Amino acid sequence: MKTISILSLLFFPYFVSGQSAKKLNNQLRSELITExxxxxxAITVFKKKRADFDSVKLLANGKIDLLKKGEKRVLDCFFTFSALIYQLKELHAELPPLIRSFNSDKVPVQREFVEPIxxxxxTVFVFxxxxxxxxxxxxxxxxxxxxxxxxxxxxxxYTLSNSxxxxxxxxxxxxxxxxxxxxDSLLHVYELLANDxxxxxxxMQDKLKQLEVEFRKKGPKNFTEAYFRIFPEVFPGFLPVGKELELNGVPERIEFEETYPITEKRSEPEIYDWTEEATVFLGGKDEMNRFITKNLRYPESVMQGIVSGKVVVKFIVSGKGEIxxxxxxxxIPACPECNEEAIRLVKSMPNWIPGKQNGKKVSSYVRLLLKFEL
Structure with missing residues (x-):
């Protein structure tokens, strides 16, 4: 009897330990199932909340796209607006009553506007x-x-982190x-600005049309040089010859004529407005078009579709063919880079074939018209 008691005392801790381990095991399994x-x-709730969040985010991104288009429209309108004012001032014409004056620096920039969000x-939320x-x-x-x-x-x-x-x-x-x-408020502002x-x-376009009609009726002797620059197509003698070509994969119109009336007088040698044998680009117009296609660099504002227009460049080709x-x-008033690029392009051209008068090579004026638009 005494021996049995001693054995029981020896094995009791192991028995208790086994029972505790089993109880803990069951408890942990139960906790695991609960977690x-x-x-x-939590996944079910998270999916629903994320769907709501994604819906609002999609709506906001859609409005940002509208803001980008609205801002572009305002800037396009502004450049057109500015160019028209510039032309009327060049013609010393009285401006019609305008709704408001504009400054492009005061147009809200959507990129800065949406910076807070x-x-x-x-942000992408993942469970x-x-x-x-x-x-x-x-x-x-x-x-x-x-x-x-x-x-x-x-x-x-993980439950805490996901929470x-x-x-x-x-x-x-x-x-x-x-x-x-x-x-929505900025979209409304853009719409008002663009409409105004x-x-x-x-x-202003109506005013310019009136001035053009007057120029056509009374010109060219009674008008300043600005009228000839702003309305170059009024008189048949000033109309350039057009030729279509592909410019960087985009149909573009390069217009060219050999002569252009100049009223100023120069010292010898005489520079002709017109020659019996025309002044031409080496290789002809097709070769000139290829040269322009390869070398004309569009300014960033043109590439982004912010500004467009045409530049008329005048230059002299000497009897030796030098420009x-x-x-x-x-x-283009709104794009001085376009004006600079047109000058750079012409200066980079190789020597031309000079025009001839009475069988002799002479110096003459040339005008080249380039359109900067996509």
């Missing part, structure tokens, strides 16, 4: 899911408990939603 269910429920719109795979295999109960305990802790950490992420997504959605009315400038531009006195006869 797994929490994760599944830029990072929010770029971090714990793998539900637990390999217990032939592990002892003690080893199982260690593994189960680590897995339960992992679930709890924080869910809160951040909610805040982001509210931030974007609160910004949407401001975007378009209306004013129509008034000199290159100047812009009619430029």
């Amino acid at each position: 797994q269910q929490k994760q599944e429920d 830029k990072n929010t719109l770029e 971090e899911k714990v793998s539900d795979k637990v390999e217990l295999g032939d592990l002892s109960r003690k080893e199982q408990n260690k593994l189960l305990s680590r897995k339960v802790d992992e679930y709890k950490r 924080i992420r869910l809160g951040e997504m909610k805040d982001s959605k509210e931030r974007i939603s609160a910004f949407l009315p401001r975007m 400038m378009t209306s004013d531009s129509w008034k 000199s006195d290159v100047e812009v006869l009619k430029g």
Whole structure:
């Protein structure tokens, strides 16, 4: 009897330990199931909230696209508006009553306007899911408990992290939603500005048409040189010969004529406005078109579609075929880079074949018209 009591005392701790390990194992398994269910429920909530967030973000990005188009329209209208004012001032004409005066620097820039929510719109929220795979295999109960305990802790950490992420997504959605009315307001401003400038531009175009009609009836002797630059097509003698060609894959019109009336008088040698044998580019117009296609560089404002127009360049081709006195006869007010590029292009040309008068090579004027638009 005494021996049995001693043996019982020896094995009792192991028995208690085994019972505790089993109880802990069951408890951990139960906790694991609970945490797994929490994760599944959290995924369902997260998907719904993210769908709401993505919907608001999609709406905001759509408005940003509209803002970009609205801003471009305003700038296009502004450049047209400015060019018309410039032309009327060149003609010393009285401006018609305008709705308002404009300054492109005061036009709200959509890129800067949406800066406060830029990072929010770029944020991507992802639910971090714990793998539900637990390999217990032939592990002892003690080893199982260690593994189960680590897995339960992992679930709890991820649950907390996803909960924080869910809160951040909610805040982001509210931030974007609160910004949407401001975007609508800017869209309205863009629309008003564009409409006002378009209306004013129509008034100025009507004024220019009146001046052109008057020029056509009474010109050319009674008008300043500005009229010849702004209305070069009024008199048949001034109409350039046009030729179509492909410029960087885009149909472009390069217009060229050998002579252009110049009223100024120059010292010897005489520079002819017209020659019996025309002054031509080496290789002819086709070769000139190829040269222009290869060497003309569009300014960034033209490439972006912000500005467009035409530049008329006047220059002299000497009896030796050399180019000199290159100047812009009619430029694009809103694009000085276009004017500079036209001059650079002409100066980079090889020598021309000079015109001939009475069988002799002579100096003559040449005018080249380039259109800068896509």
